[in-house]
Amino acid sequence: MEKLREEETPDVMEAFQYTMFCLLVLMCFGERLDEPAVRAIEQAERAWLLYISRKLTVFFFLPAVTKHLFRDRLRVAHALRMRQRELFVPLIHARREYKRLVGEGQAPAKETTFEHSYVDTLLDVTLPEEGNRPLTDDEIVALCSEFLNAGTDTTSTGLQWIMAELVKNPAVQDKLYDEIKATCGAGEGEVSEEKIDAVTMPYLKAVILEGLRKHPPGHFVLPHKAAQDMDVGGYLIPKGTTVNFMVAEMGRDEGTWDKAMEFAPERFLEAGEKLAAVDLYGSKGIKMMPFGVGRRICAGLSIAMLHLEYFVANMVKEFEWKEVAGHEVDFAEKREFTTVMAKPLRPRLVPRN
Numbered sequence: 261m262e263k264l265r266e267e268e269t270p271d272v273m274e275a276f277q278y279t280m281f282c283l284l285v286l287m288c289f290g291e292r293l294d295e296p297a298v299r300a301i302e303q304a305e306r307a308w309l310l311y312i313s314r315k316l317t318v319f320f321f322l323p324a325v326t327k328h329l330f331r332d333r334l335r336v337a338h339a340l341r342m343r344q345r346e347l348f349v350p351l352i353h354a355r356r357e358y359k360r361l362v363g364e365g366q367a368p369a370k371e372t373t374f375e376h377s378y379v380d381t382l383l384d385v386t387l388p389e390e391g392n393r394p395l396t397d398d399e400i401v402a403l404c405s406e407f408l409n410a411g412t413d414t415t416s417t418g419l420q421w422i423m424a425e426l427v428k429n430p431a432v433q434d435k436l437y438d439e440i441k442a443t444c445g446a447g448e449g450e451v452s453e454e455k456i457d458a459v460t461m462p463y464l465k466a467v468i469l470e471g472l473r474k475h476p477p478g479h480f481v482l483p484h485k486a487a488q489d490m491d492v493g494g495y496l497i498p499k500g501t502t503v504n505f506m507v508a509e510m511g512r513d514e515g516t517w518d519k520a521m522e523f524a525p526e527r528f529l530e531a532g533e534k535l536a537a538v539d540l541y542g543s544k545g546i547k548m549m550p551f552g553v554g555r556r557i558c559a560g561l562s563i564a565m566l567h568l569e570y571f572v573a574n575m576v577k578e579f580e581w582k583e584v585a586g587h588e589v590d591f592a593e594k595r596e597f598t599t600v601m602a603k604p605l606r607p608r609l610v611p612r613n
């Protein structure tokens with residue numbers, strides 16, 4: 261929040277990405293690291309993600325041949341993985357030691373160390389089909405990397421689109437602020453995660469759902485493969501075929517959604533105030549699927565929804581988000597790891613207190 265206050269028209273996406281990354285590093289390793297340490301991990305992750313998404317797809321084709329033709333690419337990928345290893349393994353070892361001390365009842369109380377972490381759960385995993393062996397450090401490094409990458413750009417992209425819609429639709433923003441004020445008060449102090457869990461803010465949830473419907477951060481899910489021959493609507497999908505889903509098209513389908521390109525959170529409310537039953541898991545029917553559905557659904561769905569609610573509630577409570585001449589909101593899209601705003605959001609933030 262302090263960073264956002266400093267500039268006249270801040271580049272909010274940069275702030276969202278860094279904040280989300282800090283939060284995920286803390287959740288992952290259970291340690292609140294200083295800025296240089298977080299930045300080093302961020303750089304290593306970005307370099308890895310960019311390289312594998314741009315240079316390693318070639319190995320999907322004839323791997324027996326391409327692994328020789330493009331062996332330099334494998335060498336670079338290996339070096340990038342080694343850099344992650346160098347940064348993550350000391351944190352994983354520190355966590356192993358912390359867990360040992362907790363087990364013996366002598367863990368030191370440190371303000372920067374958190375009680376639970378993702379690494380803790382990985383250290384507890386055993387593989388029954390491989391003689392109950394634990395995960396190796398390399399496997400834990402790969403899973404931590406997946407955790408950090410899967411949660412950062414997705415959530416910060418979602419946040420940017422939602423805040424852009426609130427800038428463009430001041431009446432929606434006012435209504436949301438009224439709900440936050442009525443349930444959490446307008447005074448100083450944050451809307452805590454506990455508060456979000458405890459109070460009912462249907463309009464806040466409706467705003468988040470509407471943002472994810474109209475602007476899903478991923479326009480496709482990860483590639484899936486048919487495990488057996490399937491008949492879908494009269495079409496045969498042969499076993500082994502790679503399948504994907506048009507996530508953005510589904511959320512914008514005029515046949516399913518009335519005035520689909522309008523930002524209208526009310527569509528998720530019943531009788532104008534209660535949240536309508538929304539099935540994000542797709543167990544009763546699929547009208548939108550920003551997190552995928554079924555067996556490979558996003559592993560972070562609940563935490564992502566909580567983070568979005570927490571950040572939107574606090575940012576609207578703290579500031580009025582306004583459009584600025586010369587930095588008009590532009591909903592043009594650009595494909596990166598997620599689908600981001602081609603022209604990043606640069607609003608004026610007017611403190612409410």
Ligand code: HEM
Nearest residue numbers: 410411414415418481482550551552556557558559560564
């Ligand atoms: C608004 C935020 C997010 C969106 C829109 C989102 C969306 C998705 C989507 C579409 C998939 C692919 C599902 C499929 O292939 O069927 C996915 C997978 C995944 N997500 Fe998320 N995600 C978000 C946040 C997070 C967060 C915060 C985490 C972790 C803390 C996370 C962890 C994962 C993981 C580990 C997978 C891979 C699951 C697997 O392959 O089995 N995601 N996510």
